[in-house]
Amino acid sequence: MANVLEFHDVDQSFGGIKALTDVSFDIPQACITGIIGPNGAGKTTIFNVITGAYRPDRGSVRLNGQEILGLAPYRIARAGISRTFQNIRLFASMTVWEHMLLSQAPRTPMLSRILPSRAVAERGERMMELFGISAVRDRIAVSLPYGVQRKVEMARAYAMEPKLLLLDEPVAGMNHDEAEDLRQTLQGLRDKGLSILIIEHDMRFMMNLCDEMHVMNYGRKIAGGRPAEIQRDPAVIAAYLGEDA
Amino acid sequence: MMSSYQAGLVADGSILLLGALSVYVILSTGQLSLGNAGFMAIGAYLSSWLTVSAGMPLTPAIVVSAAVSAVFGLIIGFPALRLKGLYLAMATLGFGEMVRTFFLNFEPTGGAGGFSGMEHVPLWYILGWTAFVLACVMICERTRWWLEIRAVNDDELAAGLVGMNTTVTKLMAFMTGAAIAAVAGALLAHQNLYIEPGNFGFDRSTEFVLAMILGGSSLAAGSIVGAALLIMLPELLRDFVDWRIAIFGALLVAVLLVRRQGILDRNVFGLAKFWRRAN
Amino acid sequence: MGVSIFIQQVLNGLTLGAVYTLIALAFSLVMGILGILNLAISEIFMIGAFIGFSLIMSGVPVWLALPGAMAVAAVISMVIARIGYEPLRNASHITPMLSTLGFSMILQNFATNTWGSDPMQLTLEGWLDTRFHFGLVSLSVVQIVVFAVTLGLCVLTALLIQRTDIGRGLRAVAENRDVSRILGVRPRRMILVAFALSGLLAGAAGVLVGLHYSVITPYIGVDIGLKAIAVMIVGGATNIWGALLAGPIIGILEVLTVAYGGAAMRDFIVYGMMIAILLVRPQGLLGGSSKTSGGRV
Ligand SMILES: Nc1ncnc2c1ncn2[C@@H]1O[C@H](COP(=O)(O)OP(=O)(O)O)[C@@H](O)[C@H]1O
Ligand SMILES: [Mg+2]
Numbered sequence: 001m002a003n004v005l006e007f008h009d010v011d012q013s014f015g016g017i018k019a020l021t022d023v024s025f026d027i028p029q030a031c032i033t034g035i036i037g038p039n040g041a042g043k044t045t046i047f048n049v050i051t052g053a054y055r056p057d058r059g060s061v062r063l064n065g066q067e068i069l070g071l072a073p074y075r076i077a078r079a080g081i082s083r084t085f086q087n088i089r090l091f092a093s094m095t096v097w098e099h100m101l102l103s104q105a106p107r108t109p110m111l112s113r114i115l116p117s118r119a120v121a122e123r124g125e126r127m128m129e130l131f132g133i134s135a136v137r138d139r140i141a142v143s144l145p146y147g148v149q150r151k152v153e154m155a156r157a158y159a160m161e162p163k164l165l166l167l168d169e170p171v172a173g174m175n176h177d178e179a180e181d182l183r184q185t186l187q188g189l190r191d192k193g194l195s196i197l198i199i200e201h202d203m204r205f206m207m208n209l210c211d212e213m214h215v216m217n218y219g220r221k222i223a224g225g226r227p228a229e230i231q232r233d234p235a236v237i238a239a240y241l242g243e244d245a
Numbered sequence: 246m247m248s249s250y251q252a253g254l255v256a257d258g259s260i261l262l263l264g265a266l267s268v269y270v271i272l273s274t275g276q277l278s279l280g281n282a283g284f285m286a287i288g289a290y291l292s293s294w295l296t297v298s299a300g301m302p303l304t305p306a307i308v309v310s311a312a313v314s315a316v317f318g319l320i321i322g323f324p325a326l327r328l329k330g331l332y333l334a335m336a337t338l339g340f341g342e343m344v345r346t347f348f349l350n351f352e353p354t355g356g357a358g359g360f361s362g363m364e365h366v367p368l369w370y371i372l373g374w375t376a377f378v379l380a381c382v383m384i385c386e387r388t389r390w391w392l393e394i395r396a397v398n399d400d401e402l403a404a405g406l407v408g409m410n411t412t413v414t415k416l417m418a419f420m421t422g423a424a425i426a427a428v429a430g431a432l433l434a435h436q437n438l439y440i441e442p443g444n445f446g447f448d449r450s451t452e453f454v455l456a457m458i459l460g461g462s463s464l465a466a467g468s469i470v471g472a473a474l475l476i477m478l479p480e481l482l483r484d485f486v487d488w489r490i491a492i493f494g495a496l497l498v499a500v501l502l503v504r505r506q507g508i509l510d511r512n513v514f515g516l517a518k519f520w521r522r523a524n
Numbered sequence: 525m526g527v528s529i530f531i532q533q534v535l536n537g538l539t540l541g542a543v544y545t546l547i548a549l550a551f552s553l554v555m556g557i558l559g560i561l562n563l564a565i566s567e568i569f570m571i572g573a574f575i576g577f578s579l580i581m582s583g584v585p586v587w588l589a590l591p592g593a594m595a596v597a598a599v600i601s602m603v604i605a606r607i608g609y610e611p612l613r614n615a616s617h618i619t620p621m622l623s624t625l626g627f628s629m630i631l632q633n634f635a636t637n638t639w640g641s642d643p644m645q646l647t648l649e650g651w652l653d654t655r656f657h658f659g660l661v662s663l664s665v666v667q668i669v670v671f672a673v674t675l676g677l678c679v680l681t682a683l684l685i686q687r688t689d690i691g692r693g694l695r696a697v698a699e700n701r702d703v704s705r706i707l708g709v710r711p712r713r714m715i716l717v718a719f720a721l722s723g724l725l726a727g728a729a730g731v732l733v734g735l736h737y738s739v740i741t742p743y744i745g746v747d748i749g750l751k752a753i754a755v756m757i758v759g760g761a762t763n764i765w766g767a768l769l770a771g772p773i774i775g776i777l778e779v780l781t782v783a784y785g786g787a788a789m790r791d792f793i794v795y796g797m798m799i800a801i802l803l804v805r806p807q808g809l810l811g812g813s814s815k816t817s818g819g820r821v
Contacts, residue, residue: 051406052406053402053406072405072410073405073406074405074406074408074409074410074411077405077406077407077408078408082407082408083406083407085403089400089402089403089406090403091395091396091399091400091403091404092399092400093395093398093399093463093511094392094395094396094399098392101389101392102389102392102393102396102407103407103408104389105389105390105392105393105409108389113388113389113390113393114385114388114389114390115388116388120389156407157407160407160408277618324799324802324803327803327806328802328806330616330617330618331555331560331561331617331618331621332757332761332802332806334561334618334621335561335753335757335798335802336798336799336802338750338753338795339754339795339796339798339799339802340795340799342750342791342795343791343792343795343796343799345791346788346789346790346791346792346795347792349788350786350788350789350792356788357788446746447746447750448746451625451629454622454625455625458622487633487637488633488637489633490629490630490632490633491629491630491633491634493626493629494625494626494627494628494629494630494633495626495630496626497622497623497625497626497629498607498608498623498626498627501612501619501622501623501626502607502611502612502623505615505619
């Protein structure tokens with residue numbers, strides 16, 4: 001199976017702190033790949049390296065075989081990687097609907113951004129339906145409850161027609177039923193060919209959701225494989241599961 | 246029928262509206278310009294020179310001046326990308342003062358003595374340009390391009406990470422603002438028939454900012470309210486005409502304290518939409 | 525001949541530079557400690573000049589007129605802090621700046637209505653009207669007063685900030701307002717102190733400039749005061765002491781420009797220098813490394 005993304009030998013440090021040490025993993029096409037690990041393990045940093053927010057000291061990140069390390073964040077986003085944020089970053093002045101329109105703008109030429117477009121409007125409607133936020137379309141997004149804001153972020157990210165979708169702790173702030181709905185939505189997207197990389201703390205949720213998982217601890221990857229294998233890995237049990245149990 | 250005095254007020258109000266819009270477009274990306282009088286000066290001097298010395302008809306002269314001013318906007322905008330908030334405000338203030346002193350020293354356009362010889366434009370011509378520019382801005386406000394502009398203001402980093410080229414967006418805003426200010430300058434020159442560098446000082450730049458902030462900084466319609474207010478208020482307060490500036494200053498402080506977004510805000514129209522749907 | 529004219533120009537430049545230093549210090553106290561640009565400082569400076577002038581003309585001796593004008597300026601500055609800054613201190617930095625712009629409009633309008641917009645002339649008498657001659661170079665008593673007062677005020681400000689509890693509080697607020705509260709500093713009080721200090725310095729600068737030029741208009745705020753922003757930037761906006769270096773540099777530069785390049789060029793040079801510094805070295809000549817690294821995601 002082909003890989004959408006190859007994340008190889010990445011080191012990232014901030015002053016004295018080494019946030020990532022020699023981290024490598026691949027993300028296969030049309031799979032849901034999970035990253036777990038305790039707080040401060042470096043999970044969000046991986047997202048920031050992939051999306052170009054941070055420049056790592058060393059390493060390589062390839063999207064469909066093309067090196068993207070060093071590109072400006074907006075170029076990486078346009079190349080087909082979109083993301084959500086652990087600390088939600090919605091646009092404070094905009095309604096949910098405006099988020100849907102906006103996220104489709106960058107990939108279209110200037111002139112068509114000025115003209116109204118039926119295709120854009122329709123896609124926006126579909127995104128809101130998919131994530132169950134049509135009812136709040138005219139509300140200012142940041143005024144909504146956290147769980148709903150996360151859905152808006154996901155809809156915004158998916159509206160950009162990504163090849164790879166990065167989700168940073170999307171279930172935080174959602175109740176059990178909402179999380180279950182989200183799991184089904186994401187698996188549906190995967191079955192249609194989308195590749196997803198997801199960070200989440202909830203082990204049970206991740207076990208049911210992911211096709212593959214990688215475990216981070218203190219900036220290093222300590223394990224990777226199918227969820228069932230991860231669950232049995234002694235290093236993982238020591239570092240992460242043991243702590244929770 | 247309008248008296249020539251009233252016509253003058255309407256013309257002043259239109260030019261002020263254009264100036265306020267020029268600040269508004271730039272501020273929509275989160276950048277405050279305190280130097281738009283500089284762009285206005287470029288528009289005023291260049292268009293006057295084109296009509297008087299080069300014999301060009303006014304409309305193409307205005308178009309050329311706006312284009313040249315936009316290029317200056319680009320030249321200023323590029324370094325401005327590195328500066329944020331107050332530092333950008335101070336840099337634009339410096340730019341405005343530099344343009345003013347440039348014309349003070351520039352003898353071909355009269356230096357400190359000013360420049361004259363322009364032909365008077367009819368009021369409808371000024372109103373026509375104002376309506377045209379206003380319509381353009383208000384139409385742009387409804388496009389996805391404008392959402393990008395607002396996104397840069399709301400959260401520049403996130404805007405980049407969701408695929409927006411924030412550099413281009415900010416530069417375009419600067420160029421657009423510079424062009425609009427130049428139109429305002431050209432109209433001012435052909436309304437007053439005499440221009441001097443002192444017309445384009447710091448107080449002019451702040452007048453634009455004032456009109457926009459008072460009227461409402463989150464939508465173009467706010468500038469209409471602000472410009473109208475600044476022009477009408479002295480008429481209503483004849484007895485206090487000497488204290489006009491102080492009253493404006495107090496008004497500015499009061500608005501910032503009580504209603505930071507200005508008199509109008511987006512919700513005014515949101516409310517209208519809500520009513521329509523409810524009925 | 526050429527050399528002595530040059531020295532004379534440098535002396536005059538230093539006098540102007542001293543005034544710039546004081547106003548720039550006033551700007552950067554507020555900017556460095558509270559992170560806001562108080563545009564009204566340039567008008568407080570102008571008001572200081574008029575108060576000082578009026579006192580001297582009504583017979584008050586200079587050594588009393590100076591602190592009198594400084595006190596008035598400080599009070600105005602504190603009023604601005606309470607009404608125009610404090611309620612807005614959690615808004616984006618542009619908002620309080622705009623409110624100080626409102627106050628500068630009020631102050632300028634007040635001055636034009638009270639003292640008229642024609643230049644106001646002061647005839648210096650007695651010991652103030654003395655000049656010392658050294659060959660072709662001369663130095664007036666007023667210039668000596670300007671230097672002495674500037675130096676004295678800078679030293680006092682430095683002592684206050686570095687050696688006293690108030691200074692420690694100010695520096696704590698500059699570092700981090702929330703942490704400073706935990707340390708027992710009262711930020712509201714410190715805001716008031718910073719504004720008051722800044723007003724004192726601007727007021728003194730006003731009196732000195734009035735003495736030096738012996739003529740003032742309500743427009744010196746815009747003509748001279750605003751240029752102190754350029755001085756602050758060149759010195760380093762977040763480093764209060766940058767003004768001590770940049771003030772004299774710009775003062776001399778300006779006077780030399782007038783002498784050798786024409787009077788109208790000087791603002792062009794000064795603001796040009798500010799923009800150049802903003803682009804090449806935004807932290808200014810004396811600022812530390814700039815802290816504008818990319819935000820955390
Ligand atoms: N921009 C930054 N500056 C300094 N340290 C950072 C930065 N981003 C992350 N770190 C540090 O890197 C480590 C990993 O952080 P992060 O990737 O956010 O962890 P998590 O696995 O919880 O998402 C932490 O110690 C964090 O403090
Ligand atoms: Mg994280």
